[in-house]
Amino acid sequence: MQNNWWKINRDTQIDTPFLAVYEDRMQSNIDSLIAAVQGDLSKLRPHIKTHKIGEVLELFKKNNIDKIKCATIAEAELAAMYQVSDILLAYQPVGLKKQRWITLIEKYRDATFSTIVDNLKSAKELNTIAKKNNLQLTVYLDLNTGMNRTGVALSEDWIYLARSIMKLKHLHFVGFHIYDGHVKGAIENRTVEVAESFQNIIANINQLQEETNQKFLVVAGGSNTFPFYATQENVECSPGTFIFWDLNYSTNLPEQDFKTAAVLVGTIISQPTPTTFCIDIGYKSVASENTLDKRLVIINDENLIPISHSEEHLVLENHGNYNYKVGNTIYALPYHVCPTCNLYETVQVVNNQKDIYTNWKVLARNKKISI
CATH class of the missing domain: 3.20.20.10 (Alanine racemase)
Structure with a gap:
């Protein structure tokens, strides 16, 4: 994907996992x-x-x-x-x-x-x-x-x-x-x-x-x-x-001229084997109603393949040659963004300079606001 558009300046990032949206x-x-x-x-x-x-x-x-x-x-x-x-x-x-x-x-x-x-x-x-x-x-x-x-x-x-x-x-x-x-x-x-x-x-x-x-x-x-x-x-x-688009529609509705505008950001927290590592995007952080191959895709490296998923953990197998380290940042596109957004109290808003400059509350994820 062009220009690594998803990358966020490190000094404006917050603790992961979070959902970023791009103005x-x-x-x-x-x-x-x-x-x-x-x-x-x-x-x-x-x-x-x-x-x-x-x-x-x-x-x-x-x-x-x-x-x-x-x-x-x-x-x-x-x-x-x-x-x-x-x-x-x-x-x-x-x-x-x-x-x-x-x-x-x-x-x-x-x-x-x-x-x-x-x-x-x-x-x-x-x-x-x-x-x-x-x-x-x-x-x-x-x-x-x-x-x-x-x-x-x-x-x-x-x-x-x-x-x-x-x-x-x-x-x-x-x-x-x-x-x-x-x-x-x-x-x-x-x-x-x-x-x-x-x-x-x-x-x-x-x-x-x-x-x-x-x-x-x-x-x-x-x-x-x-x-x-x-x-x-x-x-x-x-x-x-x-407004956010997602991997499902990018794949299945290619005739429509919309761009993915919501990205999951996670961190490598462990490396259990030489070819696998674990990130903090569990199924409490991404919609998981579909099979494992249709929950998210890592966008900064297509060689990282999900192999197991649980509440707070996602294990990826590295089919490439890049040597990832614990603490590295991972970016992913959700397959189904609607219920994914509903999992977050706020989304982090990224401006044209690739800085997170504010957050927006996902207020209507609540079953009730005042009525």
């Missing part, structure tokens, strides 16, 4: 995001689940991106605290989350909040609590296009469900939400798969618009399908990982 590369990623929608900022509603950081929201706003999507009430509160104007909770509020959602809306009255529903029972429950609090809640209908996680299946009469929700007086129905993270493979295959289902969805939405004389919004996609939705009219796109 110039984050800005480059925001620029690429905007370029992908040809400068039409109305199409952008980035997901904040990757970073969960208020200062990143300030970067968005500096670049005139003022709508976000989130997965938790803590993330929604973070966005409201940083005065993001339009906040979509893409997680159906049920149980105690309903009251937390109401409390959030009442506390931050300057923000516009919306959420999703995928069944009439949950919609009626939200309608009831909204009536009790003299509110009207803005909702989208969540569509299941094949991920089978949330949403009403396309095989069901989801247009009828939409009509039923529109009759609830304390809900303001504004459109449809799609997340199709199951769509993978080469860009050509992803495009064909998502285009087929989206064409049918839009045809039904257009018919409903004609019947109701109402224009509906569509919030769609994540990183995998962003290239498709970026070219569609009247669609808000919700990629999230773009």
